[in-house]
Amino acid sequence: MTTFKGSCQCGAIQFQIEGDPKWIAHCHCADCRRATGAAASTYVGSERKQTKFVAGTPSTYQSSKGVKRTFCGECGSPIAYQGERWPSEIHFFVGLFERAEDLVPQAHAYEAEKLPWLHIVDEDPRKKGG
Numbered sequence: 001m002t003t004f005k006g007s008c009q010c011g012a013i014q015f016q017i018e019g020d021p022k023w024i025a026h027c028h029c030a031d032c033r034r035a036t037g038a039a040a041s042t043y044v045g046s047e048r049k050q051t052k053f054v055a056g057t058p059s060t061y062q063s064s065k066g067v068k069r070t071f072c073g074e075c076g077s078p079i080a081y082q083g084e085r086w087p088s089e090i091h092f093f094v095g096l097f098e099r100a101e102d103l104v105p106q107a108h109a110y111e112a113e114k115l116p117w118l119h120i121v122d123e124d125p126r127k128k129g130g
């Protein structure tokens with residue numbers, strides 16, 4: 001089974017996904033934009049039971065009701081998004097993975113909130129919500 005390994009910038013937080021992730025998608029919403037500082041956020045959605053933290057425990061910030069965002073308390077890298085809407089899932093940021101090139105996004109969420117100067121050229125499905 002494939003294992004996807006990831007870590008924050010300083011390496012204090014290390015985690016892995018066993019097997020293929022459930023989905024991979026870009027989010028263009030303003031909340032994610034502020035949480036990451038990036039124009040768009042690309043998430044690797046996984047079932048919590050297929051993931052584990054190998055080193056460290058991320059710090060937590062509740063960014064809105066029912067939404068928990070985690071980050072490395074040492075270096076500040078955003079780690080994951082967990083929302084009550086997806087209670088069995090954890091959504092890691094794609095840029096944390098060793099082989100991010102193999103984690104290919106398949107969809108866009110919240111395109112209506114996208115920054116206008118960011119031009120999407122793929123034909124991947126657009127999802128209304130997350």
Ligand SMILES: [Zn+2]
Nearest residue numbers: 008010072075
């Ligand atoms: Zn770190």
Ligand SMILES: [Zn+2]
Nearest residue numbers: 027028029032
């Ligand atoms: Zn978002």
